[in-house]
Amino acid sequence: MPVLIRIAFRNLLEHKAKSLIIGILLGLGVIILVVGNSFMDTAAQGVKDTFIANYTGDIFVAAKSKEAVSLFGASSMMGGGDQTKNLPYYDKVMAKLRSTPGMIEATSQVTGYGMAALKGYEDVDKDENSTNFLLLFGIDPSTYYKLFTTAKPVMGGLLQPGQVGLVVSKATYDRLSKKSGVQLKIGDTIIVTGMGHAGFKIRSVPLVGVVSFKSDSEATDFISYADVDTVRILSGLTLGNDDDTPVTDEQKSLLAANEDDLFGGGETVTTAAKTAAPKSAAKSPTVVEHKAAQADTGAWYFAMARLKNPSQAPMIIAELNVWFAKEGIDAIASDWKTAAGPFASSIDVVRIVFNIAIIIVAVVAVIIMMNTLVISVIERTGEIGTMRALGAQKSYVRRMFLVETLTIAVVFGLIGSALAIGAVGILNACHIAAGNPFLKILFAGTVLHMSVSPVSVIGSLVLVGIVAVIAHLYPVSLALKVEPVRAMQSE
Amino acid sequence: MLNIFIDESKRQPSDRLSGGQSAHRLKEFYMVIVELQDVRKVYPLGKVEVEAVKGVSFSIEKGDFISIAGPSGSGKSTILNMLGCVDRPTSGTVFIEGRPTKDLSDKDLTTLRHETLGFIFQSFNLIPVLNVYENIEFPLLLGKKGPKGKEKIEWIDYLIHEVGLEQWKTHKPNELSGGQRQRVAIARALVTKPQIVLADEPTANLDSATGTQILDLMKRINREMDTTFIFSTHDAKIVNLADHVVRLKDGLVEENVRQERKD
Numbered sequence: 001m002p003v004l005i006r007i008a009f010r011n012l013l014e015h016k017a018k019s020l021i022i023g024i025l026l027g028l029g030v031i032i033l034v035v036g037n038s039f040m041d042t043a044a045q046g047v048k049d050t051f052i053a054n055y056t057g058d059i060f061v062a063a064k065s066k067e068a069v070s071l072f073g074a075s076s077m078m079g080g081g082d083q084t085k086n087l088p089y090y091d092k093v094m095a096k097l098r099s100t101p102g103m104i105e106a107t108s109q110v111t112g113y114g115m116a117a118l119k120g121y122e123d124v125d126k127d128e129n130s131t132n133f134l135l136l137f138g139i140d141p142s143t144y145y146k147l148f149t150t151a152k153p154v155m156g157g158l159l160q161p162g163q164v165g166l167v168v169s170k171a172t173y174d175r176l177s178k179k180s181g182v183q184l185k186i187g188d189t190i191i192v193t194g195m196g197h198a199g200f201k202i203r204s205v206p207l208v209g210v211v212s213f214k215s216d217s218e219a220t221d222f223i224s225y226a227d228v229d230t231v232r233i234l235s236g237l238t239l240g241n242d243d244d245t246p247v248t249d250e251q252k253s254l255l256a257a258n259e260d261d262l263f264g265g266g267e268t269v270t271t272a273a274k275t276a277a278p279k280s281a282a283k284s285p286t287v288v289e290h291k292a293a294q295a296d297t298g299a300w301y302f303a304m305a306r307l308k309n310p311s312q313a314p315m316i317i318a319e320l321n322v323w324f325a326k327e328g329i330d331a332i333a334s335d336w337k338t339a340a341g342p343f344a345s346s347i348d349v350v351r352i353v354f355n356i357a358i359i360i361v362a363v364v365a366v367i368i369m370m371n372t373l374v375i376s377v378i379e380r381t382g383e384i385g386t387m388r389a390l391g392a393q394k395s396y397v398r399r400m401f402l403v404e405t406l407t408i409a410v411v412f413g414l415i416g417s418a419l420a421i422g423a424v425g426i427l428n429a430c431h432i433a434a435g436n437p438f439l440k441i442l443f444a445g446t447v448l449h450m451s452v453s454p455v456s457v458i459g460s461l462v463l464v465g466i467v468a469v470i471a472h473l474y475p476v477s478l479a480l481k482v483e484p485v486r487a488m489q490s491e
Numbered sequence: 492m493l494n495i496f497i498d499e500s501k502r503q504p505s506d507r508l509s510g511g512q513s514a515h516r517l518k519e520f521y522m523v524i525v526e527l528q529d530v531r532k533v534y535p536l537g538k539v540e541v542e543a544v545k546g547v548s549f550s551i552e553k554g555d556f557i558s559i560a561g562p563s564g565s566g567k568s569t570i571l572n573m574l575g576c577v578d579r580p581t582s583g584t585v586f587i588e589g590r591p592t593k594d595l596s597d598k599d600l601t602t603l604r605h606e607t608l609g610f611i612f613q614s615f616n617l618i619p620v621l622n623v624y625e626n627i628e629f630p631l632l633l634g635k636k637g638p639k640g641k642e643k644i645e646w647i648d649y650l651i652h653e654v655g656l657e658q659w660k661t662h663k664p665n666e667l668s669g670g671q672r673q674r675v676a677i678a679r680a681l682v683t684k685p686q687i688v689l690a691d692e693p694t695a696n697l698d699s700a701t702g703t704q705i706l707d708l709m710k711r712i713n714r715e716m717d718t719t720f721i722f723s724t725h726d727a728k729i730v731n732l733a734d735h736v737v738r739l740k741d742g743l744v745e746e747n748v749r750q751e752r753k754d
Binding site: 483 | 606610625
């Protein structure tokens with residue numbers, strides 16, 4: 001082997017132009033791979049860390065659904081989606097989560113959507129891109145903030161157990177202030193119009209606090225927190241049969257009347273129409289209370305949990321799913337990626353696009369390298385023939401070209417890796433700002449900060465090595481066809 | 492110059508060994524190191540076929556310093572290629588050390604070339620990226636046999652000394668003259684201690700004086716190491732140095748003679 005390496009190195013030096021063509025291609029490939037993968041890894045890790053720490057936890061439990069269910073609700077591939085199902089056997093599921101070894105805490109959530117406006121103020125912002133959209137997380141503050149500790153109040157405070165109100169992000173606060181034309185204050189009443197499958201619901205809630213996160217991103221700026229009952233009502237999770245309305249004896253007598261009584265006597269009925277459900281009517285008037293639009297207090301969409309050791313998540317998720325099946329609970333546990341839904345898949349989409357681009361570049365590189373190596377084989381026909389005549393087996397010739405190809409791949413791969421690490425350092429030093437929400441997701445923050453992982457470098461070198469090996473297959477097949485008799489032919 | 496001519500046609504050493512052969516015939520058999528039996532070689536040339544060798548038979552004894560002579564196109568290079576196992580006859584058989592080569596696989600032929608044959612090429616064919624020492628060493632790296640370690644270094648140094656290139660040991664081929672390159676090629680051909688060395692017009696690319704030096708060197712090695720040298724040439728002066736001459740014309744043996752050794 002040493003002589004093959006010696007020959008390889010010297011041939012690379014002897015044929016500098018060809019070596020440079022192949023080497024630059026391989027080096028560029030490594031630079032693209034290392035920088036690209038660092039970017040992808042950074043984005044993926046950033047999104048993962050952000051979501052686990054701020055929104056999803058390590059384990060996400062939801063009711064089974066035909067459609068993909070994320071923290072943002074059920075959605076089909078076509079964009080629409082059915083009503084998100086309530087988490088079945090909520091108490092049992094939560095008890096199981098909390099009793100699972102290694103669990104820090106478990107909490108639950110209802111997700112809804114709405115539009116916000118400051119009570120008593122018109123929308124003065126004419127910017128078409130401006131929005132007062134809210135992604136509402138209805139939470140249980142007693143457990144939620146034990147799981148997600150990164151939200152820091154910049155105004156007011158966090159929601160307290162039993163407190164009705166709204167906590168918004170700093171960006172949402174700024175948007176709402178701009179829209180209403182006044183600076184919002186803690187305690188101001190916000191009118192939230194909920195948009196759910198049950199239609200539009202309107203609730204007034206006080207502004208309790210404004211929070212910022214360790215890693216803000218424009219995409220998650222829309223997330224606001226509210227007490228769970230408010231979100232349940234806005235999402236249509238209301239108990240219509242508990243909506244009691246006081247009914248007078250006179251009104252009750254109308255229920256007993258037949259059509260002739262009502263329309264035969266020519267009397268005009270002026271009593272208000274019935275709004276109460278029969279169940280309410282059956283209740284004792286002393287129990288009946290005015291509870292307009294009271295929420296279904298048993299309804300939760302999701303449960304989330306965090307682990308002391310996040311690496312155990314896949315194992316615990318698997319165990320939970322076995323337990324759900326055994327107990328006949330129609331729920332499914334999954335990881336943060338499922339919970340993050342479109343945010344996680346956006347990174348995957350970018351990675352797929354990047355990989356497709358890499359494959360195209362690799363194919364082009366293979367073709368160029370192949371042509372260059374074919375020329376090299378043609379030029380070295382006499383040398384190969386001489387080696388064969390002197391007793392070199394075909395396997396020796398094959399090894400010789402393989403070593404040369406791998407040598408060039410390793411040499412220029414290492415140079416490319418060094419340049420890529422330098423390039424990442426330069427890019428980090430430039431503090432490139434994310435100019436739009438998509439880039440903010442990819443950057444996992446407002447400024448690009450990449451880190452090069454050894455796995456990425458080694459993976460890139462291996463990939464470039466594979467490309468080089470593929471590129472050398474055809475040229476080496478030509479080299480193996482060189483007969484030793486070619487050595488006898490004058491050059 | 493006195494030449495003793497022996498009629499080779501009366502010698503039939505190609506008889507294959509059988510159980511009842513006498514010790515005398517056994518000895519005679521093992522003296523024949525190379526043999527051609529009715530060898531033909533046809534090359535396709537476009538739509539026509541060219542018969543370069545038209546049924547050639549002769550044998551070479553161990554220690555021969557044999558010249559295959561003839562004008563261009565007579566078939567001497569084709570025969571040398573078949574003797575060197577780098578080309579196969581269209582018909583007929585080539586025997587190397589009693590082994591017919593026609594049925595050998597590419598791998599076996601390569602092994603045979605490595606272990607039994609040494610090559611000296613007209614254009615020297617040194618590996619350009621290796622220096623003098625490494626070029627000579629190269630054939631030893633292709634197989635498991637041969638000297639190793641210190642013994643190998645001493646053997647290569649001895650060969651370098653024999654060809655007079657001690658001062659050029661670390662030089663690359665492009666830093667050497669034609670004569671020096673051919674000396675390297677000779678040392679390389681001998682490094683595996685082959686039974687047979689094939690030289691294809693070894694002096695064709697050399698000036699007259701250098702060519703004579705190279706031939707003298709080959710002759711000396713032939714004498715001292717008892718290595719069989721088979722070389723092709725069309726130079727009449729060089730032919731005279733050989734002790735066995737096979738003269739070809741139009742793909743046929745025109746003359747097959749032994750000459751007195753000129754030691």
